[in-house]
Amino acid sequence: MFALDTISFPNLGIVIENLPKSISVFGRFDIAFYGIIIGLGIAMGYIVASFQAARTGQDKEVYLDFAMYAVVVSIIGARIYYVVFSWDDYKDDFIQVFNLRAGGLAIYGGVIGGIITAIVYTKIKKMKFTLLADTACVGLLTGQIIGRWGNFFNREAFGDYTNNLFAMRLSTYDVNQNAITKKMLEMAEEGNYVGFIQVHPTFLYESVWNLLLLICILLYTKHKKFDGELFLMYMGGYGLGRAFIEGLRTDQLTLGDTGIAVSQVLAFALFVTSLGLIIYKRVTLKKK
Template identity: 30%
Template sequence: MDPIMIEIGPLTVRWYGFLITAAIFVGYYLARRYVAAKGYDPEKFEEAVFWAVIAGVIGARLVYVLTSWGDFAANPISALYIWQGGLAFHGGILGGLIPMVYFARKNGVPPYVYLDAALPGVALGIIGGRIGNLMNGSDTVGRLTDWAIGYTWPAWATGFPGICTSTGQLAWGFCSGEVVRGPVHLTQIYGAVIGLVLLGLVFYWWRQKRPAGWAFWNFVLWYSLLRSLVEEPFRLNPLWWPVYLNEKAGIGFFTATQLVSIPLIVLALYMLYRMGRSGEEAGA
């Protein structure tokens, strides 16, 4: 795949950067409308979004680099090359959450209103990020598989240098031209589908007569579940707790993301239970 969307003279626009930027702007538009519909000043929301985007990108890149240091150790400066892809969702959420909560309190708005408002942008970012990963080539590469859905990268597709040497889990198949050759799980598409499902669910949660934060914790719950079951088992990531590995099918448990998702799922279920109980008591 080709990571470059368009080149005009010295200007190069990459798919990854373009799609993430588009997700931010569309997400911001939808969030403003949501905040206004809840009776709060959307103009004050702008500052929160500005700093949340910056902190989110920094947090996402920092966590990705720290958990994939083997890919950057030889050339540490490449950790700054965000346009090439490589953002950790959990780091982005943590980084963006802090300024969102801070500015919500500063503006006299319940923090959950801002967090709920930001969800479409997050879902769009997941979609755009995964499509950008796909165009980058071997970014978020899938495991080799003998399943019928396995995809073989075309000969002209390029990827990131080092992908074949940093994982150490290629038991069969082979590497060539920086990209894994042989049928692989197209995990970039799996991830994009997860984002699309979550986007639809966010609009459904928005319409429900539930307290602020209901959409946010549902998003945390369902993203963690879907990522852990639909995408992560098939990605060629190191197994931090190697409970199961089927190299021919291309399935593995547990990666760092799957392990982190377990407490997040428990926390989300607890928060949703509390909100549900509060709603029942208020309606009694």
């Protein structure tokens, strides 16, 4: 039996003990690992976007200027999106809406915020939106790859019971009780690890999927047929992976009491729309 603050991957023989959700600074206040990981993701995202700008002959300073606006708006958008679809958790304690240290950022809200910022920024700077989007999307994708590990430290964004190779085991006291299913508890009793749940590490699946997508986009950059194609590849590729991975999760943001997962529907719509636009644009270019 493992103690609290322990995460294990039993089928891989990995046990990580004494892993807290935050660190104490001089004993005066705590900083959540979730926030540290998000900050690291933002920094690395800018570095990768700058690399992409340099290899495509663009001014890197433009992306530093854009990032300063996009980061702020994206975080606000990610929080608003999460709060809107989790309103029952905040309606009786509104001040918690501003408590980002407890987690609660939805990537789609961040993407929407980033796109709005890009549209406004390129209009003011008289730049081509599709070119900026092609470059910025690799930075955004890098941020997502790293940012998902914030869910690992927070013990959230996991799927239902599994015993596959990457199955992850968590203490029931460390997770959101609403995300625990009957099947998890039944299998824990059957497997003699009561007090723990064994789940799909969906944060890991998504992080790996995004890494593969990033590699594909970077390799394809020199071969793109039109400005905006890389951005559409990102939206469609991410949507395809998220549509399947979201279906495994037990803490989905849903449309009221319908049980319909908002992110899963949006992900599938992004995949279909992006694929359709790529095909349309390529056919149009071929005709010309």
